[in-house]
Structures are given as structure tokens and as C-alpha cells.
Amino acid sequence: MGLLQLLKSQLLCHLIICYVFLVSGLIINLLQLCTLPLWLLSKQLARRVNIRLAYCISSQMVAALEWWSGTECTLYTDPESYPLYGNENAIVVLNHSYEIDFLCGWTFCERFGVLGSSKVLAKKDLAYVPIIGWMWYFLEIVFCKRKWEEDRRTVSQSLQNLRDYPEKYWFLLYCEGTRFTPKKHQISMQVAESKGLPKLKYHLLPRTKGFWVTVQNLRGTAAAVYDSTLNFRNNEAPTLLDILNGKKYHADLYVRRIPLEMIPEDEAECAAWLHKLYQEKDSFQEHYTQTGCFPGPVVSPPRRPWTLINWLFWCSLLLYPLALLLTQLISSGSILPILASVALCSAGSLGVRWMIGQTEINRGSSYGNTKAPLNSN
Ligand SMILES: CCCCC/C=C\C/C=C\CCCCCCCC(=O)SCCNC(=O)CCNC(=O)[C@H](O)C(C)(C)COP(=O)(O)OP(=O)(O)OC[C@H]1O[C@@H](n2cnc3c(N)ncnc32)[C@H](O)[C@@H]1OP(=O)(O)O
Numbered sequence: 001m002g003l004l005q006l007l008k009s010q011l012l013c014h015l016i017i018c019y020v021f022l023v024s025g026l027i028i029n030l031l032q033l034c035t036l037p038l039w040l041l042s043k044q045l046a047r048r049v050n051i052r053l054a055y056c057i058s059s060q061m062v063a064a065l066e067w068w069s070g071t072e073c074t075l076y077t078d079p080e081s082y083p084l085y086g087n088e089n090a091i092v093v094l095n096h097s098y099e100i101d102f103l104c105g106w107t108f109c110e111r112f113g114v115l116g117s118s119k120v121l122a123k124k125d126l127a128y129v130p131i132i133g134w135m136w137y138f139l140e141i142v143f144c145k146r147k148w149e150e151d152r153r154t155v156s157q158s159l160q161n162l163r164d165y166p167e168k169y170w171f172l173l174y175c176e177g178t179r180f181t182p183k184k185h186q187i188s189m190q191v192a193e194s195k196g197l198p199k200l201k202y203h204l205l206p207r208t209k210g211f212w213v214t215v216q217n218l219r220g221t222a223a224a225v226y227d228s229t230l231n232f233r234n235n236e237a238p239t240l241l242d243i244l245n246g247k248k249y250h251a252d253l254y255v256r257r258i259p260l261e262m263i264p265e266d267e268a269e270c271a272a273w274l275h276k277l278y279q280e281k282d283s284f285q286e287h288y289t290q291t292g293c294f295p296g297p298v299v300s301p302p303r304r305p306w307t308l309i310n311w312l313f314w315c316s317l318l319l320y321p322l323a324l325l326l327t328q329l330i331s332s333g334s335i336l337p338i339l340a341s342v343a344l345c346s347a348g349s350l351g352v353r354w355m356i357g358q359t360e361i362n363r364g365s366s367y368g369n370t371k372a373p374l375n376s377n
């Protein structure tokens with residue numbers, strides 16, 4: 001292990017990174033709260049301000065992936081579609097098998113200039129995660145309870161609100177609805193069988209309602225669906241803690257651009273279309289497993305310096321007062337403030353560990369562990 005690698009694995013470095021993320025995140029959440037009156041005066045200006053504030057948070061995590069861990073990202077895509085990425089609104093359909101797939105998604109958003117504005121159909125529980133969840137509230141992220149009877153109206157309404165969004169965005173949809181586990185796979189293949197659908201090897205059976213409602217509500221606003229399939233080289237399954245430890249990985253992403261007009265409007269036809277898409281995605285994964293690459297030409301958009309600049313800015317802003325405080329604390333020698341500071345640090349560390357836990361598959365929900373009733377409307 002090299003010296004730099006050893007340094008990256010030290011607890012002290014992790015504590016410093018988490019301190020900067022936590023304090024800067026809370027400052028930004030507070031600034032977002034201050035934009036509330038602006039929404040009444042100029043909604044579009046408030047949205048633009050919030051996009052930039054959100055960038056300050058999410059780009060720190062992207063910087064950790066790109067600059068701290070040095071993870072490389074390769075894009076396989078059609079060169080004719082490439083110039084359109086980042087210059088149009090799009091619905092992104094991504095496989096959901098990895099703990100850091102959302103972070104890889106963010107990295108590609110960053111490289112195409114849509115990181116601050118990008119959206120997702122996320123489970124409601126994530127809205128309560130401090131910093132990220134609170135930031136999403138101001139970004140008009142669409143939340144669902146994964147109960148169609150309740151989601152039908154709220155999801156449509158939230159999607160309608162995005163029709164006049166002032167900046168280009170990608171809307172991420174994990175149609176599998178939950179992360180891949182062997183048990184969830186087994187159950188979902190039983191559902192596939194009962195519906196007479198071909199079995200999938202690498203994906204859960206997609207839930208079609210969210211996709212249909214998204215396509216219908218964003219028709220005329222989003223230009224295309226980006227069918228995206230992510231894999232890591234050498235069968236690796238990185239975690240957020242691995243990234244914090246500075247381990248380097250190589251992500252491969254295969255993206256196909258499908259114009260929105262090609263997607264059927266009728267709900268049943270749209271559902272059938274999505275099932276076919278997942279059968280194709282499964283075959284791309286099979287190709288990757290067999291050959292170690294995706295079909296098609298490779299384009300690797302370079303990492304940009306902005307995530308690192310933003311991170312260094314927050315580090316320099318927040319580490320100096322911390323150093324001052326620590327020196328004063330130690331030189332004062334009084335035991336009570338020292339104990340209070342240790343307690344505060346421990347609470348902060350536990351809080352961040354809990355947030356990291358939200359990304360861990362073995363702490364995931366039980367959604368998909370049982371069969372929901374067939375043809376529930
Ligand atoms: C590469 C570039 C990347 C760009 C990235 C861009 C932006 C990034 C931005 C942010 C990044 C942050 C990421 C945060 C990640 C958070 C993600 C999540 O929270 S995922 C979970 C939430 N999302 C979803 O669930 C979306 C998919 N779900 C749906 O669409 C659902 O339909 C629903 C709308 C949520 C409704 O849920 P419900 O459970 O009520 O589903 P259904 O009505 O669909 O279920 C009944 C239906 O399913 C069949 N069924 C039953 N059991 C199963 C089973 N085990 N598996 C599969 N299917 C099952 C059942 O027969 C019914 O079928 P039918 O519809 O035919 O009647």
C-alpha cells in the first residue's frame with residue numbers, strides 16, 4: 001500500500017471529510033431555507049439559486065468519487081447522440097444493483113453539466129435524510145410511497161410542476177423500484193412467470209406504472225429516454241465506505257438514446273415496451289459478463305475541476321475555524337468543554353454513519369420481498 005493510499009484509509013481523514021460535508025451541508029440547507037420568500041417573488045430565480053446551492057452539496061460526493069477515490073468512468077454510447085447529452089431534458093432508466101449507482105449517475109450528470117438540476121423518483125423515506133433529503137425538497141424531487149393508490153395523484157402532480165423548469169435536467173427512474181438482492185430477484189421472477197413474461201437474470205422485473213406516468217407527464221418536455229446500464233469492472237460492487245477509504249474502481253456505463261415519440265402512449269403498450277427494454281438490458285449485462293465490455297463505441301467524458309474546486313473551497317472555509325477552536329479548547333484545559341466537544345463529534349459521526357447506512361443494500365427495505373397482488377390498480 002502506497003503512502004497516499006494509507007493516508008486515505010485513516011479515520012482522521014474520514015472524520016475531516018465528514019465534518020466538511022456535514023457542516024457545509026447544513027449551511028447550504030439553511031441558505032435554501034432562506035430562499036423561501038424568493039419563491040413568492042420569482043419562482044424561476046429561486047429554482048436557479050437552489051440548483052447552484054444543491055450543486056455545492058452533491059458535487060462534494062462526486063469529488064469524493066472522482067478525485068479522492070480516483071474512480072474512472074467510461075461511457076459506451078452512440079457518437080451521434082453524445083452532443084445531445086446535457087442539452088435536452090431526458091428520462092434516465094438505470095439498473096439498481098449497486099450501493100453507489102446513484103453516485104455514478106451523479107458523476108455523469110456532472111460531466112454533462114446537469115448535476116445541480118437533476119431529479120429522481122425517490123422513495124419518500126429519503127426525504128427525511130438530513131442534508132441530501134432536505135436539499136431534494138428545494139430541488140422539487142419527486143417522492144413516492146411505492147403505493148400506487150397514493151402515488152398516482154402526487155407523482156403526476158410533482159411531474160407536472162417540472163414542465164416549466166428553467167434548466168436542463170435528467171430525471172432518473174429505477175424501474176426495478178428497489179435494489180437487487182437474490183431474494184427479491186427470486187420473488188420478482190415468480191411474478192414474471194405468473195404474467196407469462198421471460199425471466200431476467202440480472203434485473204428485477206420492472207414496475208411499469210412509474211415509468212408510464214413519468215413518460216406521459218413529461219411528454220413535450222423531455223426529448224428522450226436514456227436507457228442506461230451500469231457495471232463495475234472485475235465483478236466489483238463498491239460501497240460508499242470503500243470510496244471514503246479512497247479505493248479506486250472502474251465504472252462502465254452503456255447509454256442508448258431513445259426518442260420519447262417511440263414510446264407508446266397507451267398504458268398497457270407502454271408497460272409491454274418497458275418489459276422488452278429490460279429484456280434487452282439483461283442481454284447487455286450478459287454481453288458484459290461474457291466479454292468485459294458493452295457493445296458500441298467508447299466515449300469517456302473527462303472529469304471537470306469544478307467538483308474539486310467546490311470541495312477545496314468548503315475545506316478551506318471550515319477547517320480553519322475548526323483548527324482555531326481545537327487549539328483554544330486544548331489550551332484552555334477545562335474538562336467540560338472538551339467532553340462536550342467529544343460528545344458533539346461522536347453524535348456527528350454517528351449521524352453520518354447512519355446516512356451512509358441509507359445507501360447499504362443489507363440495510364435496505366423489505367419492498368419486493370413479497371408479491372404484491374397481481375393487476376392491482
Ligand atoms: C446515467 C445517468 C444517471 C443520471 C442520474 C440522474 C439523476 C440523478 C439524481 C439523483 C440521484 C439520487 C438517487 C436517489 C435514489 C433513490 C431511488 C429510489 O428511491 S428507488 C425507489 C423509488 N422509485 C421507484 O419505485 C420507481 C419504480 N416504481 C414504480 O414505478 C412503481 O410503479 C410505483 C409508481 C412506485 C408504484 O409502486 P407500487 O408498489 O404500488 O407498484 P406497482 O403498482 O407497480 O406494483 C404492482 C405491480 O407490480 C407487480 N408486482 C408485484 N410484486 C412484484 C415484485 N415483487 N416484483 C415486480 N413486480 C411485482 C404486480 O403484479 C403489479 O403489476 P401490474 O402493474 O401489472 O398490475
Ligand SMILES: CCCCCCCCCCCCCCCCCC(=O)OC[C@@H](O)COP(=O)(O)O
Pocket residue numbers: 017018021060061064099102123126129132174177178179244352355356358359363364365366367
Ligand atoms: C464528501 C463525501 C462525504 C461522504 C460522507 C457522507 C455521506 C452521506 C451520504 C448520504 C447519502 C444519502 C443519499 C441516499 C441515496 C440512496 C440511494 C439509494 O440507493 O436508495 C435506495 C432506494 O433506491 C431503494 O431502496 P431499497 O428498497 O433498496 O431499500
